[in-house]
Amino acid sequence: MKFNIALLAGDGIGPEVINEAVKVSDAIAKKFNHEINWTPALTGACAIDAVGVPYPDETHEICMAADAVLFGAIGHPKYDNDPSAPVRPEQGLLLMRKKLGLFANVRPTFTFPSLIDNSPLKRERIEGTDLIFLRELTGGIYFGEKGRKDDGETAYDTCTYTRAEVQRLAKKGFELAMTRTKKLCCVDKANVMETSRLWRETVQAMEKDYPEVTVSYEFVDAVAMRLVQWPNSYDVLITENLFGDILTDEASVISGSMGLMPSASVGEHTSLYEPIHGSYPQATGLNIANPLATVLSAAMMFEDAFGLKEEAEAIRTVVNKSLEQGIVTEDLAGKDAKSYKTSEVGDWLVANL
Amino acid sequence: MKFNIALLAGDGIGPEVINEAVKVSDAIAKKFNHEINWTPALTGACAIDAVGVPYPDETHEICMAADAVLFGAIGHPKYDNDPSAPVRPEQGLLLMRKKLGLFANVRPTFTFPSLIDNSPLKRERIEGTDLIFLRELTGGIYFGEKGRKDDGETAYDTCTYTRAEVQRLAKKGFELAMTRTKKLCCVDKANVMETSRLWRETVQAMEKDYPEVTVSYEFVDAVAMRLVQWPNSYDVLITENLFGDILTDEASVISGSMGLMPSASVGEHTSLYEPIHGSYPQATGLNIANPLATVLSAAMMFEDAFGLKEEAEAIRTVVNKSLEQGIVTEDLAGKDAKSYKTSEVGDWLVANL
Ligand SMILES: CC(C)[C@H](C(=O)O)[C@@H](O)C(=O)O
Numbered sequence A, B: 001m002k003f004n005i006a007l008l009a010g011d012g013i014g015p016e017v018i019n020e021a022v023k024v025s026d027a028i029a030k031k032f033n034h035e036i037n038w039t040p041a042l043t044g045a046c047a048i049d050a051v052g053v054p055y056p057d058e059t060h061e062i063c064m065a066a067d068a069v070l071f072g073a074i075g076h077p078k079y080d081n082d083p084s085a086p087v088r089p090e091q092g093l094l095l096m097r098k099k100l101g102l103f104a105n106v107r108p109t110f111t112f113p114s115l116i117d118n119s120p121l122k123r124e125r126i127e128g129t130d131l132i133f134l135r136e137l138t139g140g141i142y143f144g145e146k147g148r149k150d151d152g153e154t155a156y157d158t159c160t161y162t163r164a165e166v167q168r169l170a171k172k173g174f175e176l177a178m179t180r181t182k183k184l185c186c187v188d189k190a191n192v193m194e195t196s197r198l199w200r201e202t203v204q205a206m207e208k209d210y211p212e213v214t215v216s217y218e219f220v221d222a223v224a225m226r227l228v229q230w231p232n233s234y235d236v237l238i239t240e241n242l243f244g245d246i247l248t249d250e251a252s253v254i255s256g257s258m259g260l261m262p263s264a265s266v267g268e269h270t271s272l273y274e275p276i277h278g279s280y281p282q283a284t285g286l287n288i289a290n291p292l293a294t295v296l297s298a299a300m301m302f303e304d305a306f307g308l309k310e311e312a313e314a315i316r317t318v319v320n321k322s323l324e325q326g327i328v329t330e331d332l333a334g335k336d337a338k339s340y341k342t343s344e345v346g347d348w349l350v351a352n353l
């Protein structure tokens, strides 16, 4: 098969981790007789520097024309201290989500046996954790009307959802639950928010179409607790944009494998695959960033965007092997153990595919 | 001294834990020559059952006239499955907060050395944790305009804050930080929300009045992570209502002492003291609920509402003693260890004051 992949390396360590994912993807393509055509495009701080906007139209067209987007990370410290600056890298992210219609952010949290002791949680609390959040990504308070009144003395943000927006996200949740243990948790704040009540009634009405799925409804504050106490009691969770932002990040650190977690954003047009970690500016250019989350994001891309399960499994297998054999970057190496450079890990993966 | 305390036992285990806190408070009052006049009043599901509303006017008047409010818990399973029911116990809570002007919810999270191994987190992650959240409690999306449009197909909630609302909460945060390690963290989502940008600019402008306080600004998603990773890196945190709801609950489970955490809500009129745990309906009437969070809430009341530090310390000392000697309810007793009834723990505290 032939694929066109838009390559959005972004800022900070983005280009370095993307580079290794490209190497591994190319090796897989060669092994399985596929052809990949990569088209690089600008986004984030580097796009602002080059053309003045964080998600240029040209980048958008490249993404729309591609079979998938592989994305690194965006963000630069020079924008960090002024969240109200007129042009910011994050705006590129939000614009990209909106314009590509990426309404569902798929965020798995699972454990690697060899990394379980990295977790801040006790082993018995996280063993067996394998959950997936579906976070709504193009609605809610992120995109609602916001502004100031009373000469700037009053600020407001509006959280809005339509039934159709909830339905399309929930549908993905039910379908995903059907492929797993058939447990779905709808996370809301229906005791306070009207949008949450719309979420809850919409999901409740869909239950009859998926009679095998057991749905639970939990408040966001209760989930924030139980994620720390019994993360392995969850399977598929669906939630709105802001709750998803908070809870997926919370979930990411419990596994001890945060630096390895891949993610996908899917929706109306091209799907996008990216590591959940950020642009890690302090490590830029040092060839020390861990490329595995990006490599595993490429595996998700092969499986979900191209339907190539075997190829995805081959990537996951070699990643597991590298972990077991300690071919890891310094963030994962034990205190006195040898560690490898970003590019060395990539080379090893390619050589051992 | 003489005190009038409004006693809002509420639902579920509320009356049982409140009972022990009253016993201990009376014993302290006797020992230190104070006089307490308790005035019971209805709130929550029991108020709905009795008079049709969850926070009756009579209860409000009793609270307004009191020197402090001691509160148990509210909530009943018969209201749990329909968050849009027209009258719900939680509405009583929100109405009480609003009418009493309780704009700051003070939520400490600390560890008891004897309970540290109850935590889902590894010992080295939580040792030394001693943080306090100040959650804004009468603004934000809880009280903004909300409703439906398009024949019910679109729902919306509005999050609103005024500069004055942020200032009065932040002032308490700065003042609290001054009595501790002078570290203040302002939690927001200023990269997305206009209300957060108002929070941030308001707090930034107040920094000059507290030159000794070091202020950090962190995004809510990052805090949700770091609370699990390095909870002891925080001291005083200030945040808006909804973020506070989620993060204080998350913080409460990391210490391993959730069942023991007291809280206060303070503002324009009478202050209110309550355990952070809920009404725990399954345990109602069994005399097994842990009364210590309520007893420690009474200690907060003696110290903060009445300025009686010695009395508060006496309560905390006897609670610590009970923990060390294993005079605890079944939730804290080891698997095969003897446990005590709610009322037995209270009796022991009184006898050992
Ligand atoms: C950078 C920010 C706008 C973004 C979000 O809140 O969605 C980030 O936290 C994320 O989760 O991808």
Ligand SMILES: CC(C)[C@H](C(=O)O)[C@@H](O)C(=O)O
Binding pocket: A191, A192, A221, B090, B093, B245
């Ligand atoms: C019951 C609910 C409305 C309430 C809240 O969200 O404030 C509760 O979760 C709390 O934190 O006291």
